[in-house]
Amino acid sequence: AKMAGRNAVRFFNPQMQAEVSRRAEMDAGLWLALEREQFVLHYQPQVLADGRVVAVEALVRWQHPERGIVPPTEFIALAEENGLIVPLGRWVLEAACMQLARWASDPSRADIAIAVNVSARQFRHERFVDELADILERTGAPPSRLEIELTESSLLADVESVIARMDALKERGVRFSLDDFGTGYSSLAYLKRLPLDQLKIDKGFVRDILVDPNDAAIAKMVIVLAESLGLQVLAEGVETDAQRVFLAGQGCDAYQGYLFSRPLPLEALEAYLGMRRLR
Ligand code: C2E
Numbered sequence: 001a002k003m004a005g006r007n008a009v010r011f012f013n014p015q016m017q018a019e020v021s022r023r024a025e026m027d028a029g030l031w032l033a034l035e036r037e038q039f040v041l042h043y044q045p046q047v048l049a050d051g052r053v054v055a056v057e058a059l060v061r062w063q064h065p066e067r068g069i070v071p072p073t074e075f076i077a078l079a080e081e082n083g084l085i086v087p088l089g090r091w092v093l094e095a096a097c098m099q100l101a102r103w104a105s106d107p108s109r110a111d112i113a114i115a116v117n118v119s120a121r122q123f124r125h126e127r128f129v130d131e132l133a134d135i136l137e138r139t140g141a142p143p144s145r146l147e148i149e150l151t152e153s154s155l156l157a158d159v160e161s162v163i164a165r166m167d168a169l170k171e172r173g174v175r176f177s178l179d180d181f182g183t184g185y186s187s188l189a190y191l192k193r194l195p196l197d198q199l200k201i202d203k204g205f206v207r208d209i210l211v212d213p214n215d216a217a218i219a220k221m222v223i224v225l226a227e228s229l230g231l232q233v234l235a236e237g238v239e240t241d242a243q244r245v246f247l248a249g250q251g252c253d254a255y256q257g258y259l260f261s262r263p264l265p266l267e268a269l270e271a272y273l274g275m276r277r278l279r
């Protein structure tokens with residue numbers, strides 16, 4: 001009886017109940033949002049050492065009718081849990097490929113790639129490769145301009161099937177980048193087997209890179225590792241020129257962060273790219 005009493009108290013904890021109903025509301029809201037086309041992509045430039053913008057990362061936002069722009073940190077984890085990430089991720093890939101196809105016919109944009117985040121659950125979906133191949137064909141996007149950002153958690157279990165999927169898409173020209181590198185647990189032996197093109201140094205290591213020797217050591221190690229595996233290396237979350245200079249001194253190839261630009265809606269991105277060409 002004591003146990004039941006304790007459980008009952010926990011169940012009716014008003015704070016918990018508020019959290020449960022907030023999540024239920026969010027859950028339902030997210031599915032409706034996809035149906036009502038309330039998601040939108042913002043794009044953050046990725047910049048080479050010489051200053052050229054060669055790619056942009058597509059970052060999804062929810063344009064909520066009352067709450068305004070809701071950032072993905074507030075809904076991606078829930079979408080991964082409730083399964084929405086599969087159709088939402090498909091929408092993101094389709095929107096990015098449509099944009100790539102538009103840029104492909106514009107000579108001033110023809111060399112720009114789009115990096116798209118793909119969740120573990122989405123990447124492991126049995127139809128993922130077929131659906132992406134279909135999207136590429138339908139939109140006419142050049143596959144070599146599409147880069148898929150995976151995290152270590154997508155790659156951990158079932159290596160053979162992960163490699164088979166990556167190979168099938170690589171044959172079409174799609175590129176792969178390992179996101180948030182350093183925060184997971186991949187072994188180096190494992191990393192060597194994956195057909196990757198790029199490692200991304202997590203912004204958690206970049207933030208304090210000038211003051212925390214541990215973060216600096218990890219960033220250096222990732223750069224050396226990328227070089228020895230023949231991969232490009234990009235640092236994310238670069239906010240100051242001093243951070244960029246430090247990373248450049250270690251041999252980093254590319255940068256992304258507020259130092260260059262925040263993620264931008266399409267029109268603002270077009271203006272940003274136009275300005276940079278004129279400099
Ligand atoms: P991420 O893939 O690591 O993306 C980088 C995040 O860092 C973005 O947050 C970006 O706005 C932010 N950022 C960029 N530059 C800086 C900087 O200089 N300083 C700091 N402090 N932050 C910076 P955002 O847009 O809120 O996205 C958060 C996460 O949501 C992403 O992290 C990614 O894991 C996920 N996400 C976003 N879009 C998608 C998507 O279409 N599909 C999936 N599966 N996940 C997505």
Ligand code: CA
Pocket residue numbers: 057117149179
């Ligand atoms: Ca990313």
Ligand code: CA
Pocket residue numbers: 179180200202203236
């Ligand atoms: Ca990241």
Ligand code: CA
Pocket residue numbers: 204208212215
């Ligand atoms: Ca630190």
